[in-house]
Amino acid sequence: MTPENAATRWRARDAGVVWHGFTPMGAWPAHEPIVVARAEGHELIDVEGRRYLDAISSLWVNTLGHRVPELDQAVRDQLDRVAHSTMLGNGNQVVVELAEALAAVVPVERPHFLFASDGASAVEAALKLAFQYWRLVGEEARTRFCAFGGAYHGDTLGALSVGDDGFAASVFGPLRFDVLRAPGVGEPGCFEAAAELVTVSADELAAVIVEPLVQGAAGMRLAPPEGVALLADACRRAGVLLILDEVATGFGRTGSLFAAEQCGVQADLLCLGKGMTGGYLPMAATVASGRLFDAFADGHTFFHGHSYGGNALAAAVALRHLRLLEERDVLANVAARSTQLRRLLTDLGVPFRLRGLMGGVDAPAGAGRAVCDEAVRRGVLLRPLGDVVVLMPPLTVTEAEIERIVDVLAASLATCG
Numbered sequence: 001m002t003p004e005n006a007a008t009r010w011r012a013r014d015a016g017v018v019w020h021g022f023t024p025m026g027a028w029p030a031h032e033p034i035v036v037a038r039a040e041g042h043e044l045i046d047v048e049g050r051r052y053l054d055a056i057s058s059l060w061v062n063t064l065g066h067r068v069p070e071l072d073q074a075v076r077d078q079l080d081r082v083a084h085s086t087m088l089g090n091g092n093q094v095v096v097e098l099a100e101a102l103a104a105v106v107p108v109e110r111p112h113f114l115f116a117s118d119g120a121s122a123v124e125a126a127l128k129l130a131f132q133y134w135r136l137v138g139e140e141a142r143t144r145f146c147a148f149g150g151a152y153h154g155d156t157l158g159a160l161s162v163g164d165d166g167f168a169a170s171v172f173g174p175l176r177f178d179v180l181r182a183p184g185v186g187e188p189g190c191f192e193a194a195a196e197l198v199t200v201s202a203d204e205l206a207a208v209i210v211e212p213l214v215q216g217a218a219g220m221r222l223a224p225p226e227g228v229a230l231l232a233d234a235c236r237r238a239g240v241l242l243i244l245d246e247v248a249t250g251f252g253r254t255g256s257l258f259a260a261e262q263c264g265v266q267a268d269l270l271c272l273g274k275g276m277t278g279g280y281l282p283m284a285a286t287v288a289s290g291r292l293f294d295a296f297a298d299g300h301t302f303f304h305g306h307s308y309g310g311n312a313l314a315a316a317v318a319l320r321h322l323r324l325l326e327e328r329d330v331l332a333n334v335a336a337r338s339t340q341l342r343r344l345l346t347d348l349g350v351p352f353r354l355r356g357l358m359g360g361v362d363a364p365a366g367a368g369r370a371v372c373d374e375a376v377r378r379g380v381l382l383r384p385l386g387d388v389v390v391l392m393p394p395l396t397v398t399e400a401e402i403e404r405i406v407d408v409l410a411a412s413l414a415t416c417g
Contacts, residue, residue: 006047010035021155022167031373034381039066042394042401044381052381055393055405059383060216060248062279063321063330063395070324071278071317078316087115087310095310098319102285105322107244107260108270110290114302115310117282119247119273120154123209125286125304126269127158130207130241132302136295146197146208146240149184152217153209153245153271162209166217180205185215191227195234202238207269209243213259213355216248219388220353220360225263232265241268241292247284248358251275252325252395255334255356268292278321283314330395337402341391344406350413352391359391361409367416374412380405382412 011029020028034046042065043051044058054062064071078094085092099113114129116122127145134142147153147162154160160169161176164184169176180201182194198208212228215221235242244267249259253275256262260270268291273284296302325331338356345352351362363371368384375382375389382389393405 007032007035010047031369032376034376041065041067042397050379052376052379053393053401053404055375055380056383056390057275057392057394058279059274060253060392061274061277063251063253063275064278064324064328065394065396066279068278068324070320071280074317074320075280075313078313081312083313084308084311086307088305092310092312092315094312094319095315098315098322101319101322102287105257106270106272106287107258107266108268108287108289109266110293111270111287112290112293114286114288114304115315116284116286116306117308117311117314118154118284119245119271120156120159121306122247122271122273122284122286123153123159123162123243123245124156126209126243126271127162127207128304129269129286129288129292129302130243133241133292133295134206136300141204142206142240144178144180144201144204144206146180146182146194146201146205148182148190148194148210148215149187150215150218150221151185151209151211152215153211154247164218184221185211185218185223186221191223191230194231198231198234198238198240202240205238205240207241207243208235209245211245212249212263212265213254214249214353214358216358217385219385220355220358220390222353222355228260228263229265232263235268243267243269243271245271247271247273251321252331252334253356253358253392255331255338257325257331276321277314277318278324280317280321281311281314283311283318325395328396333397334395337393337397337399340399340402341406344402348406348410354391357391357393357395357397360385360388361391363387363389363413364417367413370416371409371412374415375408378408378411380408382409 036044037047038045044054045051103111151163153163180197183190213223250272268289270287276283334356353360368387372382372384
């Protein structure tokens with residue numbers, strides 16, 4: 001297979017057997033998607049040897065780059081112990097160690113961790129925990145959930161229900177349950193309206209779910225910290241549970257280890273995923289406060305759990321990743337590169353939204369896909385949300401790489417605008 005036609009052949013093999021999520025398969029080959037063979041640092045390398053700066057962190061999961069020696073070694077070391085053992089009724093040493101390390105830093109009081117493999121599963125567990133909690137404490141009328149317009153919490157049925165109609169979720173409308181819907185984040189008074197919904201509907205509300213600071217899939221809509229704090233206060237006064245979905249915002253993405261820290265709030269239920277293992281292995285967690293755990297402690301079972309929940313390999317790399325974030329002072333780099341990126345985008349004169357290294361640039365109407373395709377041709381991997389070009393580089397991105405991303409973005413906008 002010659003290098004010049006390797007990509008074409010691999011795309012054909014892919015199209016013959018693979019079904020890509022959130023991808024119109026009929027149009028898939030036309031966008032000349034890359035087929036990755038390997039990676040180094042912050043770059044992906046395709047089957048023809050071309051390099052691409054991974055400016056979307058492999059869909060927001062990669063934090064420190066690819067082939068990080070310390071994370072590679074954590075996986076190798078754990079392989080010499082055990083790759084996986086069930087957490088249903090049994091424990092695993094490295095999973096306990098990970099939970100203890102996370103317990104010291106998560107914005108949850110007296111936390112307990114239920115592990116899963118992806119963010120949607122973490123949300124699903126949080127919804128079920130909230131629902132069952134109220135039944136256990138004798139308030140069975142509290143069965144409803146409140147969520148925001150534009151929200152996206154995953155693609156399982158419960159997560160789709162609390163999410164809005166974006167990403168064609170309305171196709172599954174008959175399968176989704178009804179929720180109280182606050183205005184979209186970014187709309188004037190959205191948090192005041194949500195707080196009012198909580199107050200008025202407290203007797204029937206099990207929980208409110210919100211993405212703190214940034215609604216990612218909605219196009220990087222920014223939520224003011226004081227708005228999230230206002231909502232949390234309303235939940236406390238009404239006795240309604242607060243679910244913080246930090247699947248995308250957690251592990252340093254917004255500039256603090258967790259976005260809730262910037263809001264000064266704690267969650268009753270916290271959903272984690274994406275960057276948890278630094279992009280190495282699938283792992284997520286639903287973190288429940290002691291208040292919820294205590295309600296189940298007297299002989300009650302939470303009937304939920306997955307075969308690979310608490311996978312030992314994933315736990316080992318997640319534990320090493322958590323320690324590396326501190327050892328490398330990664331948050332300092334996030335702050336510096338975020339300031340640089342904000343300045344460059346301002347100079348470019350494009351509409352954008354940015355919190356930490358979680359950003360979106362508004363492309364001209366109908367041009368989002370074309371702009372990203374052009375950027376890929378220029379060696380920077382970008383992916384749109386409609387006409388919002390997502391900028392989500394690894395947390396260890398360098399000053400030169402930020403300049404490269406913006407230069408390619410500017411050229412791509414000029415070509416496609």
